[in-house]
Amino acid sequence: MKSDLPALMEERNYDALLVFGDALHNPAMVYFTGVVHVMNGLLALRRGGEPLLFCHAMEREEAAATGLAARNITEYNYPAILKDCGGDHTLAEARLHQRMLTDAGITSGRVVVYGLRDAGANFGLLSALNELMPGIEFVGEVKDSMLHEARATKDPQEVERLRAILKQTSEVVGQTADFLSRQKAKDGVLVDADGQPVTVGVVKSKINLWLAERGLDNPHGTIFAPGAEGAVPHNTGRADSLLRLGEPIVFDIFPVEAGGGFWADFTRTWCLGHASEGAQALYDDVRYAYETIIGELQPDTPCAGYQMRVCEIFKERGHPTVAENPATTEGYVHSLAHGLGLDIHERPTFGRDSTGKDILRRGAVVTIEPGLYYPDRGLGMRIEDAVYIRPDGKSEVLAPYPLDLVIPLK
Amino acid sequence: MKSDLPALMEERNYDALLVFGDALHNPAMVYFTGVVHVMNGLLALRRGGEPLLFCHAMEREEAAATGLAARNITEYNYPAILKDCGGDHTLAEARLHQRMLTDAGITSGRVVVYGLRDAGANFGLLSALNELMPGIEFVGEVKDSMLHEARATKDPQEVERLRAILKQTSEVVGQTADFLSRQKAKDGVLVDADGQPVTVGVVKSKINLWLAERGLDNPHGTIFAPGAEGAVPHNTGRADSLLRLGEPIVFDIFPVEAGGGFWADFTRTWCLGHASEGAQALYDDVRYAYETIIGELQPDTPCAGYQMRVCEIFKERGHPTVAENPATTEGYVHSLAHGLGLDIHERPTFGRDSTGKDILRRGAVVTIEPGLYYPDRGLGMRIEDAVYIRPDGKSEVLAPYPLDLVIPLK
Numbered sequence: 001m002k003s004d005l006p007a008l009m010e011e012r013n014y015d016a017l018l019v020f021g022d023a024l025h026n027p028a029m030v031y032f033t034g035v036v037h038v039m040n041g042l043l044a045l046r047r048g049g050e051p052l053l054f055c056h057a058m059e060r061e062e063a064a065a066t067g068l069a070a071r072n073i074t075e076y077n078y079p080a081i082l083k084d085c086g087g088d089h090t091l092a093e094a095r096l097h098q099r100m101l102t103d104a105g106i107t108s109g110r111v112v113v114y115g116l117r118d119a120g121a122n123f124g125l126l127s128a129l130n131e132l133m134p135g136i137e138f139v140g141e142v143k144d145s146m147l148h149e150a151r152a153t154k155d156p157q158e159v160e161r162l163r164a165i166l167k168q169t170s171e172v173v174g175q176t177a178d179f180l181s182r183q184k185a186k187d188g189v190l191v192d193a194d195g196q197p198v199t200v201g202v203v204k205s206k207i208n209l210w211l212a213e214r215g216l217d218n219p220h221g222t223i224f225a226p227g228a229e230g231a232v233p234h235n236t237g238r239a240d241s242l243l244r245l246g247e248p249i250v251f252d253i254f255p256v257e258a259g260g261g262f263w264a265d266f267t268r269t270w271c272l273g274h275a276s277e278g279a280q281a282l283y284d285d286v287r288y289a290y291e292t293i294i295g296e297l298q299p300d301t302p303c304a305g306y307q308m309r310v311c312e313i314f315k316e317r318g319h320p321t322v323a324e325n326p327a328t329t330e331g332y333v334h335s336l337a338h339g340l341g342l343d344i345h346e347r348p349t350f351g352r353d354s355t356g357k358d359i360l361r362r363g364a365v366v367t368i369e370p371g372l373y374y375p376d377r378g379l380g381m382r383i384e385d386a387v388y389i390r391p392d393g394k395s396e397v398l399a400p401y402p403l404d405l406v407i408p409l410k
Numbered sequence: 411m412k413s414d415l416p417a418l419m420e421e422r423n424y425d426a427l428l429v430f431g432d433a434l435h436n437p438a439m440v441y442f443t444g445v446v447h448v449m450n451g452l453l454a455l456r457r458g459g460e461p462l463l464f465c466h467a468m469e470r471e472e473a474a475a476t477g478l479a480a481r482n483i484t485e486y487n488y489p490a491i492l493k494d495c496g497g498d499h500t501l502a503e504a505r506l507h508q509r510m511l512t513d514a515g516i517t518s519g520r521v522v523v524y525g526l527r528d529a530g531a532n533f534g535l536l537s538a539l540n541e542l543m544p545g546i547e548f549v550g551e552v553k554d555s556m557l558h559e560a561r562a563t564k565d566p567q568e569v570e571r572l573r574a575i576l577k578q579t580s581e582v583v584g585q586t587a588d589f590l591s592r593q594k595a596k597d598g599v600l601v602d603a604d605g606q607p608v609t610v611g612v613v614k615s616k617i618n619l620w621l622a623e624r625g626l627d628n629p630h631g632t633i634f635a636p637g638a639e640g641a642v643p644h645n646t647g648r649a650d651s652l653l654r655l656g657e658p659i660v661f662d663i664f665p666v667e668a669g670g671g672f673w674a675d676f677t678r679t680w681c682l683g684h685a686s687e688g689a690q691a692l693y694d695d696v697r698y699a700y701e702t703i704i705g706e707l708q709p710d711t712p713c714a715g716y717q718m719r720v721c722e723i724f725k726e727r728g729h730p731t732v733a734e735n736p737a738t739t740e741g742y743v744h745s746l747a748h749g750l751g752l753d754i755h756e757r758p759t760f761g762r763d764s765t766g767k768d769i770l771r772r773g774a775v776v777t778i779e780p781g782l783y784y785p786d787r788g789l790g791m792r793i794e795d796a797v798y799i800r801p802d803g804k805s806e807v808l809a810p811y812p813l814d815l816v817i818p819l820k
Contacts, residue, residue: 020529021529024629025435028528037646039644056644057737057743058642058743061642062644075737077736079736089552089553090553090554093552113533114529115528116529117527117529118438118524118555119430119431119525119526119527119532120524120549120550120551120555121550121553122550123533123536123550124550126533139530140529140530140531140532141530141531142499142500142535142538143499143500143531145530145531208625209623211622212622213615213619217628218627219434219670220434220435220447221669232471233468234449234468234469235472259629259630326484327467327482327487357497
């Protein structure tokens with residue numbers, strides 16, 4: 001958690017950290033500032049010091065709301081710097097940042113860099129800045145991010161924010177179930193009182209309204225994917241797709257606090273009216289895997305072990321898995337779990353891309369999301385909940401919601 | 411526009427371009443792919459060639475929907491690469507990208523880089539990749555982006571998408587005006603039928619619903635800032651703030667197409683019931699500036715000239731401006747205008763940070779947004795519309811909406 005940062009900076013031998021970009025939808029910045037309307041800012045933190053936030057004059061009140069010490073970028077008079085640099089933006093930006101870093105007391109040492117920003121612009125800036133400040137070694141961490149390491153465990157306030165957005169999300173899931181159960185069937189297809197098809201697009205627009213009523217953002221949309229669409233895990237469902245009774249619909253919903261704070265991530269798979277035989281069989285296996293894994297979670301164990309374990313469970317039940325064939329598109333095709341926080345996917349990592357070194361610690365909040373996919377049979381099935389590994393070592397589903405497969409029509 | 415890219419690449423001597431990141435809320439990627447649910451992708455374009463999109467197996471159907479040639483990143487078997495690299499993610503990612511670039515035919519030359527991505531991770535990756543592929547010179551453009559140069563003019567389809575979202579936005583503005591006009595006053599404060607204050611938070615949640623009904627995202631929220639709050643241009647308005655009759659409320663609304671496509675940007679300043687004398691006087695000056703500038707827009711003229719012109723107009727009327735004091739927080743304190751497109755602020759630039767070289771071309775879509783601010787008097791005032799410079803050279807406000815200052819209460 002955040003209080004680990006001084007020790008982590010020492011461990012990695014960083015003298016300072018920088019975060020570039022907005023304080024909206026920018027997890028590294030929001031970790032320090034909260035969600036505020038500060039655009040194109042810079043946060044500087046020396047090891048052992050307090051964060052200093054640079055922002056533009058127009059946003060000074062927003063910056064003040066963060067409670068952090070703040071400096072006004074506008075006072076550096078960029079137009080004058082640009083003029084001195086003959087209109088060369090790269091040099092002018094480098095000089096501007098040289099002055100800001102100097103004022104933040106950062107003139108040498110190892111400086112690690114974060115922030116969601118244009119990759120090219122930042123590469124150009126750091127390259128130019130390094131020529132002006134050769135005593136600084138800028139460090140860019142690829143996947144092995146210190147901030148993500150700190151964020152892999154949550155403090156109680158952060159857990160409560162996650163619990164709150166997950167609870168709001170489960171309420172929207174409940175509204176969705178109610179809405180579906182109030183519709184009718186005609187020739188095996190879901191229709192409304194007027195006999196018009198209730199398409200994926202209709203359902204998604206209801207979901208967006210219910211999320212908006214709660215003040216949640218939904219920047220990545222929602223997966224509401226029936227039949228063959230749900231059989232490809234990240235297919236989001238076409239707006240004009242019909243909902244057929246009996247076939248599974250993968251409903252994966254992942255809104256974020258307004259402005260880009262903590263995320264929810266939650267999946268149920270539903271069959272309307274009844275479940276087809278194939279859907280029921282997959283459901284039984286996925287639910288068994290879900291309950292087995294949730295029951296086996298223990299603090300201070302390697303995350304990769306759970307990915308191996310779920311592959312075993314599915315293999316025993318006759319499904320292909322990524323353990324034997326990393327490129328399989330049938331059976332169990334993805335990772336079991338991921339940390340959840342200011343990024344929708346963060347540490348700890350469980351899956352195929354991890355180094356296998358992440359440990360499930362007390363304070364972690366992780367999704368558990370086993371699933372099975374058979375594109376040729378038009379079947380996809382996934383169950384996902386967010387689980388908190390409490391300080392007492394017990395696991396807690398943060399926003400419990402029924403696991404039922406079938407939504408009966410009234 | 412996009413058809414200018416081959417010539418621009420030749421002019422800047424680029425052999426290829428790369429875009430990193432998601433195809434959601436990532437303008438450089440969305441420019442090529444449209445909004446699709448592809449995460450952590452890579453788009454590679456050789457000069458004179460066609461774009462090639464690398465994406466993960468789970469998102470292959472989404473990638474196919476772009477119509478671009480696509481490759482499956484999963485087939486490169488990252489876990490095996492990582493194992494070969496002894497668990498070193500930086501080296502493994504560099505080797506993965508070396509293989510992808512090689513398969514895209516990019517092994518040497520000047521390669522310009524784009525995409526919204528973690529600044530540190532990308533810096534680390536490019537630095538490591540450069541060691542493996544020393545024949546490539548990676549270029550990061552600071553502010554002077556070739557893609558933004560292409561995007562500074564819009565093709566007819568892009569203009570129609572901007573017109574559509576601006577029209578939807580103006581409808582929401584109309585709903586907001588109707589809602590406000592149906593409320594009552596009590597002791598000079600806006601209240602509902604039950605006598606409860608209609609706060610900024612109440613209005614913003616209505617706006618979010620009306621945006622959601624239209625399928626629009628609102629990732630940066632809305633500025634609805636009464637009195638002293640509106641006197642600081644980027645203050646968004648506190649949820650618990652009251653709306654007092656007569657005082658100006660700055661209402662700046664900037665939603666985006668779902669998933670991060672084209673943006674709207676639109677401002678009106680309203681007084682409820684009546685306008686205070688101070689508000690009316692500022693309004694008269696801002697409206698005069700707005701109408702004068704709109705009337706003077708001409709294609710093939712320098713954008714910076716309009717910023718100078720509006721400073722003149724305001725100075726003549728007795729207001730401090732950034733022309734005399736770039737750090738002023740009173741009077742006219744920001745830029746007149748900016749290009750509008752897949753970024754909310756894009757080229758052409760008019761303001762203080764520009765090199766003064768941008769030309770207002772046919773095909774541009776720009777905001778025109780003069781404003782005046784007096785924090786000590788609790789007064790802010792801004793009017794903003796998006797204007798299209800048509801192929802015939804005429805200027806067209808894309809979504810006309812009344813400029814009235816006063817919202818009468820019924």
